[in-house]
Amino acid sequence: MPGAGSRIAAVAGARPDRIVRNAELAASLGVSAEWIERRTGIRERRFAGPEESVPKMAANAAGKALSAAGLTPADVDLVVLATCSMPSSMPGGAASVAALLGIGGTAAFDVNAACAGFCYGLGIADGLVRAGTSRCALVVGAERMTDWVDPADVNTAPIFADGAGAAVVVPAPETGIHPVVWGGDGNRASLITIPDRHGHVMMQGQPVYRWATTELVAVAEEACARSGRRPADLKGLVTHQANLRLLELLASRLGAVNAAVARDVVEAGNTSAASVPLALSRLVAQGDLQPGDPVLLLGFGAGLSYAGQVIHCP
Incomplete structure (x- = not known):
């Protein structure tokens, strides 16, 4: 229905x-x-x-x-x-x-x-x-x-x-994917680009790092609020696997103290749009998450674009 x-x-x-x-x-x-x-x-x-x-x-x-x-x-x-x-x-x-x-x-x-x-x-x-x-x-x-x-x-x-x-x-019958919080900052689009059709990725790492570890905390908090939960209620935190220091700092600033934090980046690197589902699938396969557990997904990158939502683990 x-x-x-x-x-x-x-x-x-x-x-x-x-x-x-x-x-x-x-x-x-x-x-x-x-x-x-x-x-x-x-x-x-x-x-x-x-x-x-x-x-x-x-x-x-x-x-x-x-x-x-x-x-x-x-x-x-x-x-x-x-x-x-x-x-x-x-x-x-x-x-x-x-x-x-x-x-x-x-x-x-x-x-x-x-x-x-x-x-x-x-x-x-x-x-x-x-x-x-x-x-x-x-x-x-x-x-x-x-x-x-x-x-x-x-x-x-x-x-x-x-x-x-x-x-x-x-x-x-019930909500298993909570409302997405998404957006972008086109004024900073030049921070991550492929300048031409046959070019290479160009990235200004430090400004991107500062943006991700400061402004995206509020996005994550809003995604939790739209699910009726606090960050401390999360059982899993799956952010884009950009950099280990970045994702651990995000987890700390968010206060997701009870969450299994995805660290797939250590063995998988940064796989862009594939990183969130790959990291989630690893946590599930390892038994770190159980069916029904609330998990925050948070992707961010070129654009600068971001999107996050709380889901219930399959």
Whole structure:
């Protein structure tokens, strides 16, 4: 019935096979492996191979999520792909994801809100499911950030990585995805850019760090308030996996003292729109979260865009 709630039925991730540790990058960048870890918190990350395209990784994660939810591709009527790293601006990748899953004739579109993309997509899917427009939505964050990184740039090469994470959104009698708090600051859009169609990611790390650790605390608090909870009530905190120091400072300033804090960045790097679902799926797989637990998701990045919502763990 339109107007009822929605929930995440399952979440899953797909990580590329190739593991790249700090020592592999350090020599070419003129730094040490310890320097990379001290600066970013990252010890290793995954790089996609030639056959691991954005749509293929997305379909892999989506298939796992559907299986975990006890559903099949035939049940899906909406595919939302959050990505900023497709090789070209047209066509989008969502229709290819649907085709790889064997889904024909379904609604499929891309969302580009960079690292906030998955949370944007989840907010959209929640609204469409509650409205009765969709009965089963796939929301996928998938990125090949290594295609857009200068391997000689010490500011970005150790940080960005590849992967995909997916969630299945279905109707529910009660609210399982609370209202999204989202927005952007276009006046600071120049802080994270790809200057041209064939260029590399350029990032001014310190201003972004200050923005994320100050202004986004209020966004997280508002997302909690819209769910009727305080930060101390959270059982999980899954922020965009940008930098270990950044996410731990956010957790401290938010006061999420009872929450399992996602630290997927240590082993996965920054996977942009894929980072939130990948980090959530790891917490679920490790048993750090239980079904029904309130979890804050918070994505933020280029734009500067941000989005966050409290969900109940599948």
